[in-house]
Amino acid sequence: MARVKAGAAANPAPPTVQRVRLRFAKRGRLRFLSHRDVARSFERAVRRAGIPVSHSHGFSPHPRLSWVGAAPTGAASEAEYVEMGLTREVDPALVCEAMDRALPEGLDVLEAVVAEPPALAERIDAGRWRLEVRGLPRAEVERAVATLLARDSVVVTRVTPSGRKEIDVRAALAGLTVEPQVSDDGTGTAAGVAGSGEAGTDCAILTAVVRQTTPTVRPDDVLGALSVVADLTPPVPVTATRLAQGLLDDGGDLVDPLGAVPATRGRPTGT
């Protein structure tokens, strides 16, 4: 048997020859996963699925999975992204199918493409969120939104393990709208994505387009801002779902980060 002394151990990990980017959803009860929980589930699914993922070197090799801007614990998402390094070329459709099968229901892989420049992080500078606010009169929600949008700056304070942080929510908001009233037969709007509740009379659905800032403005911060400007305090927790991420274009839409290279835009320089 090979006797290898610690410190001299070789880790002949095969090199990365291909990178594949995945979009996946975090749905239903699995929205309570933290980013670390999601990452562990992916690492195990990669092994169960037999994906030839490349590993880091050293004594504790880890699969090469690169994450961008994970949705917070408790928030659902239809648009999470991860890039995986592979040791041989594989059809991304096979990766998509195999990973989706290996992951638990609720972590659902939706599409996969071979990575091309620019980097994934350069393809995302904003996200669109759907917030279901229950238990408040719709008019009150609309008034609060209007009040928030009328301001130039609305600062909320978030308590983090490293201390209190002041976050300007209004500056990060590229848009905030209240969806039209749901009709009685439920037509005209998308079905609820997060949570199990039905869209009832006391449900106002907000769509927020939030620019990436440091620190990140989370759905809770948007609600915090509504509370600051209009004392809006929903009696039940608001369910939040990230619907899309990408580069914000001039029309307020998000450019698909897995699509072709955006020809005219990149990340704004000097930031």
Added chain:
Amino acid sequence: MAPTSVFPALEPILPRVSKPVQYVGGEGNSQVKPWDSAAVRWALLYPDAYEVGLPNQGVQILYEVLNERDDALAERCYTVWPDLEQLMREGGVPAFTVDAHRPVGAFDVLGVSFSTELGYTNLLTTLDLAGTPLHACDRDETHPVVVAGGHAAFNPEPVADFVDVAALGDGEEVVGDITDVVRDWKAEGRPGGRRELLLRLAGTPGCYVPALYDVRYADDGTIAAVTPADERVPATVQKRTTIELDEWPYPKQPLVPLAETVHERASVEIFRGCTRGCRFCQAGMITRPVRERSLQGVGEMVDASVRASGFDEVGLLSLSSADHSEIADITKGLADRYEGTNTSLSLPSTRVDAFNIDLANEISRNGRRSGLTFAPEGGSERIRRVINKMVSEDDLIRTCAEAFSQGWRQVKLYFMCGLPTETDDDVLEIAGMAYRVIEAGRKASGRNDVRCTISIGGFVPKPHTPFQWAAQCHPEVVDSRLRKLREAVNSNRKIGRNIGMRYHDGEPSLIEGLLARGDRRVGGVIERVWREGGRFDGWSEHFSYQRWVDCAAAELEPKGVSLEWFTTRERHADEPLPWDHLDSGLERDWLWEDWQEALSGREQDDCRWTPCFDCGVCPSTGTDIEVGPSGTTLLPLTVVNPTASATGSLQGPGAGA
């Protein structure tokens, strides 16, 4: 009719609790069977936090064994943290299973696995949240039958008020027998109500029904007699023993948690039982005889577990894994198979000899040589003879030096404090041993930065061991010895700075001792502590010594006994012990002789390599030692090589890569 899921009621409060993911279920390989498909429904409770309970092998084994039956279903539950408990009470949300979020109170059987006595208050939390009466005598046929198992169930008397049945010994087969009894009783239209069901269960081998036994006490507070309350009830209850481990390759599909847990690995039990004969070790005494899983059995289970889970570590578990008669072939075969796959092996190993270093080297071929663990348990040769832990200090130093010369950088040494006959000097010798380890390690490795961590636990006398008669050491004595040890470790900073010392204070051990060797009168203490807020007693941030002391005084002293009476008092040979009618197979006379041998500092050999010393287990349980050889020398396995699977398909032989 199927009960409705409590998830819609639970979901809105989850954002307000810490780590909500632990309550949502959905783990890899978890199962939800249709409610109406099963005649008998089990809720399996591990009475501790999810992160501790999920990896528990006992629960995972029974979960699969029961769910494989067409007439049964099993779901799991864990004790919720106090933050969720409070919100559940405010919102009227009942105790639930994590699999389908069905209310625990709707199940036929609530199985609870007691690895430690400090989980007793957590059972009460779950019962109360389930709407199930705390006291077994207040339940009717609409309530679950509460079945306790696990090592602590070998003395269930302290929880006799709260459990209906204690299942003694291995659980694989007895859960099937219980299922049969409950199924038939239900199918017959529940004749005779709950009492008839309990009588039938009391007639099932391995099942003890406390309510069907009367306990009388003598004037001096000791037990006068324990007698069956019905002629259909046996006078003693014998433990169950699963003989052929290869026929029970569970868990086949290990649960893969979404939340972080204490053990993130696949576990394969390579043998059960231990005859090393360490006199403090309840597990080694109550799980005899030794039954090995075969080489092939281990190989197949490891392969299946890795494929089904995606874990990158496999633990080869047992009470002393290096003692498997074919351990060298197992580790070499597995190390060959997983070389280059980023799958690592771990071997909880406590034997102190060079053979152990070879094994450790074998399973760390890819170079991860961080720390090795040994358990001398006692600091002096004398005390190690008392506890029958046959390790000489010279052997230990030689072994550690060998480990350091092979590239290991740290050794951890486990000890106990408060052992019978122990003096300050026995404990202070731990410091001398650690100093010699550092000096030998520096010499062997040529480096100054070798480390030795000494980890010390308080000794708790346990039922069904030779120390069941011993006086438990008072926490003040334990704490004072540990203070002196710390001073001794720090006396020479040049060596002491390379020695880490980890220990807990002695107070929780005394309460564990009360719960371990208590009788039915201790039940009132448990309930009072729980009513006054006692939760998660195994967690130092939740444990309150003073609350236990106060409640023990209030409940026990009117009955003429006390916390000290149950713990720091030595028992006489002829005193009836609360668990005498529960038969672990060990002869009481043999245990007493071994206790006397301990007091004279005489050792007892291992019956795997020396003649039988008549502990009594094999003849009384109709079993025998089951050890190798398996008849093959190599694991019949395909070597998995990740680079060999570059075929363009994802379903090649690289599935383990």
